[in-house]
Amino acid sequence: MKRIAILLVAWLACVGSAKAQEPDEQPSNPEMQRQELVNLEKENARAIQLHNPTFFKSVYSEDFTGVSRYGEVVNKPGIIREVGMTSLQFDSVVSTDPQIKMFRDVAYVLSMRSEVGHANGKRFYNQFRVLRVYVNTPRGWRIVTQLESKLVTEDDR
Numbered sequence: 375m376k377r378i379a380i381l382l383v384a385w386l387a388c389v390g391s392a393k394a395q396e397p398d399e400q401p402s403n404p405e406m407q408r409q410e411l412v413n414l415e416k417e418n419a420r421a422i423q424l425h426n427p428t429f430f431k432s433v434y435s436e437d438f439t440g441v442s443r444y445g446e447v448v449n450k451p452g453i454i455r456e457v458g459m460t461s462l463q464f465d466s467v468v469s470t471d472p473q474i475k476m477f478r479d480v481a482y483v484l485s486m487r488s489e490v491g492h493a494n495g496k497r498f499y500n501q502f503r504v505l506r507v508y509v510n511t512p513r514g515w516r517i518v519t520q521l522e523s524k525l526v527t528e529d530d531r
Contacts, residue, residue: 404476407481411481411483411515414508414517422457422464423467423489433515434517438453438520440519441521441522442456442522443524461494462492462498463492464490466489468487468488470486471486473485479510479511480507480509482506482508483506483508484503485506486501487501488501489502500524501525502523502524503522503525504520
């Protein structure tokens with residue numbers, strides 16, 4: 375009987391100190407998060423147009439790995455270097471047609487980026503399909519990977 379009483383007291387102590395399982399946190403407003411991702415895509419295009427590496431330094435994650443416009447695998451310093459040193463001069467860079475899928479703290483955005491400008495005295499018009507994967511961190515959405523695929527334009531034919 376003493377054994378049962380001791381086991382019962384021990385069991386009650388364990389049950390009393392056990393923490394109830396917390397329910398999954400509900401994500402904040404999904405439409406607001408979707409709009410934030412759309413804005414980040416537009417800011418990305420603007421940073422490319424202005425050759426401004428600040429956006430890439432703040433939004434791309436430290437462990438970023440992606441494929442550049444030239445088909446090269448690049449990390450965060452590589453993408454920052456590419457944006458700052460490109461010889462392309464842009465009249466406009468626009469991100470359109472964002473298709474967004476969110477899964478808790480991860481999202482992907484598939485969009486179209488159109489570029490108009492000149493290089494070496496010759497005008498160009500480029501279009502890319504861009505796929506980016508974002509992770510929502512305490513400091514906001516961060517890009518962890520991307521793939522850029524150049525679409526064939528009239529100039530390429």
